[in-house]
Amino acid sequence: MSAEAQTEKTIAFVLYPGLTVFDLVGPLQVISRLAETHPEISPVVVGERIEPMATDAGVEVLPNKTFAEVPHPYAFVVPGGAQPTLRAMSDPVIRAYIRGAAETADVVASVCSGALILAAVGLLDGRQATTHWAVEKILESYGATYQRKRWVEDGKFIMSAGVSAGIDMGLQLAARLTDEATARQVQLSLDYDPQPPFGRLDYGEMGLPLRARRAFAALGAPLLTALPKRLTQQNR
Amino acid sequence: MSAEAQTEKTIAFVLYPGLTVFDLVGPLQVISRLAETHPEISPVVVGERIEPMATDAGVEVLPNKTFAEVPHPYAFVVPGGAQPTLRAMSDPVIRAYIRGAAETADVVASVCSGALILAAVGLLDGRQATTHWAVEKILESYGATYQRKRWVEDGKFIMSAGVSAGIDMGLQLAARLTDEATARQVQLSLDYDPQPPFGRLDYGEMGLPLRARRAFAALGAPLLTALPKRLTQQNR
Numbered sequence: 001m002s003a004e005a006q007t008e009k010t011i012a013f014v015l016y017p018g019l020t021v022f023d024l025v026g027p028l029q030v031i032s033r034l035a036e037t038h039p040e041i042s043p044v045v046v047g048e049r050i051e052p053m054a055t056d057a058g059v060e061v062l063p064n065k066t067f068a069e070v071p072h073p074y075a076f077v078v079p080g081g082a083q084p085t086l087r088a089m090s091d092p093v094i095r096a097y098i099r100g101a102a103e104t105a106d107v108v109a110s111v112c113s114g115a116l117i118l119a120a121v122g123l124l125d126g127r128q129a130t131t132h133w134a135v136e137k138i139l140e141s142y143g144a145t146y147q148r149k150r151w152v153e154d155g156k157f158i159m160s161a162g163v164s165a166g167i168d169m170g171l172q173l174a175a176r177l178t179d180e181a182t183a184r185q186v187q188l189s190l191d192y193d194p195q196p197p198f199g200r201l202d203y204g205e206m207g208l209p210l211r212a213r214r215a216f217a218a219l220g221a222p223l224l225t226a227l228p229k230r231l232t233q234q235n236r
Numbered sequence: 237m238s239a240e241a242q243t244e245k246t247i248a249f250v251l252y253p254g255l256t257v258f259d260l261v262g263p264l265q266v267i268s269r270l271a272e273t274h275p276e277i278s279p280v281v282v283g284e285r286i287e288p289m290a291t292d293a294g295v296e297v298l299p300n301k302t303f304a305e306v307p308h309p310y311a312f313v314v315p316g317g318a319q320p321t322l323r324a325m326s327d328p329v330i331r332a333y334i335r336g337a338a339e340t341a342d343v344v345a346s347v348c349s350g351a352l353i354l355a356a357v358g359l360l361d362g363r364q365a366t367t368h369w370a371v372e373k374i375l376e377s378y379g380a381t382y383q384r385k386r387w388v389e390d391g392k393f394i395m396s397a398g399v400s401a402g403i404d405m406g407l408q409l410a411a412r413l414t415d416e417a418t419a420r421q422v423q424l425s426l427d428y429d430p431q432p433p434f435g436r437l438d439y440g441e442m443g444l445p446l447r448a449r450r451a452f453a454a455l456g457a458p459l460l461t462a463l464p465k466r467l468t469q470q471n472r
Contacts, residue, residue: 013295022265022426025293029258029399032293045295052288052298057261057268059249059281060298062288112427132427150431162427163265164403172433184434190258191348191368191398193437194430195386197408198420201429 008040009177012073012101014114015047015063016094018084021055022163023111027077027170033186034174041177046070048093056081067097072104075173079166080112080132089120098123109173110159111166118157119144128154132162133203148203167192244278245413248309248337250350251283251299252330254320257291258399259347263313263406269422270410277413282306284329292317303333308340311409315402316348316368325356334359345409346395347402354393355380364390368398369439384439403428 011031013024028043035041047053047063054060078098081088088094099121102108110118115131118124119142129144130152140146151160151169158176160169171192175183247267249260264279271277283289283299290296314334317324324330335357338344346354351367354360355378365380365388372382387396387405394412396405407428411419 020265021261024295025257025261028293028295029256043294057264058279058300059260059264062296062298064294150429151433161429162425164426164428164430167400168431168433175433180434187432187434188437189398190400191437192400192430192432193386193397193439194400194428194432195404196423196428196430197387197404197411198416198423201424201427203429 008042009074010070011041011043011177012070012076013043013045014076014078014094014097015045015053015061016084016088016091017054018087019053019055019079019081020112020163021057021059021061023079023081023114023166024055024061026164026166027109027111027173029190030167030170030174030186031177033189034178034182037182037185038178044070044073046073046076046097056084067093071097071100073101075105075107075109075177076101077109077111077166077173078114078117080110080114080116080162082113085113085116089117095121106156107173107176108157109169110157111169112160112162113138115139115144115159116142118159124157127157128152129157130159130161134162244276245310246306247277247279247413248306248312249279249281250312250314250330250333251281251289251297252320252324252327253290254323255289255291255315255317256348256399257293257295257297259315259317259350259402260291260297262400262402263345263347263409265426266403266406266410266422267413269425270414270418273418273421274414280306280309282309282312282333292320303329307333307336309337311341311343311345311413312337313345313347313409314350314353316346316350316352316399318349321349321352325353331357342392343409343412344393345405346393347405348396348398349374351375351380351395352378354395360393363393364388365393366395366397370398 013028031043044065045063046065046067052060052062102123112132113135115129125143127144130147130149131139136146150165160166171183174186249264267279280301281299282301282303288296288298338359348368349371351365352374361379363380366383366385367375376382386401396402407419410422
């Protein structure tokens with residue numbers, strides 16, 4: 001690292017009620033570890049208000065700052081979730097924050113169905129993108145081209161597949177903010193040498209198209225009325 | 237599943253100030269997803285008091301219940317951390333909770349340096365165990381035999397290696413609570429098909445013994461005075 005003063009790079013993690021807590025914590029832990037050796041990198045968890053917020057796993061989390069306090073982060077990360085994420089897609093406060101922050105951010109990131117929120121404010125139209133396998137059709141209904149990859153980069157956007165893919169995306173983002181050797185140090189610190197006890201996922205074998213349709217249906221018809229017509233006609 | 241009434245199985249996740257939030261959230265998310273299809277499984281985050289608690293990643297988390305409200309869970313999981321975990325090892329409230337809960341629990345689990353808290357109350361003496369690579373010597377000073385494995389089971393104990401290994405351990409625990417096919421459904425829901433962007437860790441190549449000594453030294457001499465003499469003499 002050079003001895004020059006480094007410009008602070010704020011990395012905002014966007015909270016909303018009911019999100020999947022793992023989507024938040026995967027990349028947050030990666031960037032927090034990175035910040036320990038790179039003080040110019042400043043992770044911050046942002047929400048509409050500083051108050052305990054429900055997650056999908058029972059535990060409540062508290063943001064560090066409000067959206068109003070961090071209007072223009074260097075980068076921001078949007079976690080996903082189930083129905084609460086669909087709700088967030090049409091929440092005017094969330095939409096305004098994402099849209100405003102995206103205008104000036106150098107990096108815009110999402111985990112899992114967080115990509116749907118980016119898509120819902122028009123940021124992914126015409127872009128390569130990814131999301132959780134269960135909601136690929138919703139993503140595509142907004143003009144994005146879904147790729148079944150662990151993460152996808154398109155310009156200033158970087159998006160991960162479902163939930164745990166946020167770790168892999170986080171390490172890629174860490175390398176983008178510093179370099180690969182540094183990202184590997186973070187990986188070592190997190191002991192990230194994954195060994196799923198029952199092996200890798202075989203998406204083909206697991207009847208994914210059928211599962212995706214079921215998962216989509218389970219999201220609830222009332223919420224879908226807010227979605228683009230092409231999509232809802234196709235799936236209901 | 238049988239139509240009979242199932243006995244509720246409470247799985248408690250133990251909070252203490254400054255813990256590594258990923259250590260908590262990895263297995264918590266796994267067990268929460270499991271609970272969606274297995275209502276007899278009831279994850280709950282427990283702490284000394286119901287108040288926001290600092291983590292190592294800035295974000296604060298709120299327990300659902302106090303230790304006093306969940307004295308005898310079916311299973312409990314102890315997350316790890318850096319200095320705050322060493323402090324927790326000698327915290328009388330944490331020690332009393334772990335000791336009391338372990339007496340009656342069917343499953344006692346730890347993530348990362350959380351194993352040190354189990355060890356510090358005498359639960360791992362003579363047992364096979366694992367923890368984060370940086371603190372293996374502390375673990376062994378309490379009479380446990382360290383294994384460099386992703387997770388280790390010994391009787392009712394199941395312990396994972398560092399931080400992210402809590403996901404793998406969580407899936408193994410999910411299979412123990414139900415069956416392998418069910419654990420694989422959770423894995424699919426979490427899209428857990430990990431692809432670290434820069435490959436797997438090569439612990440040998442990364443000069444681990446030296447790193448471990450440095451990490452150990454970084455934990456701070458004052459805290460080490462509370463540790464067994466054999467260990468501190470060897471390392472200071």
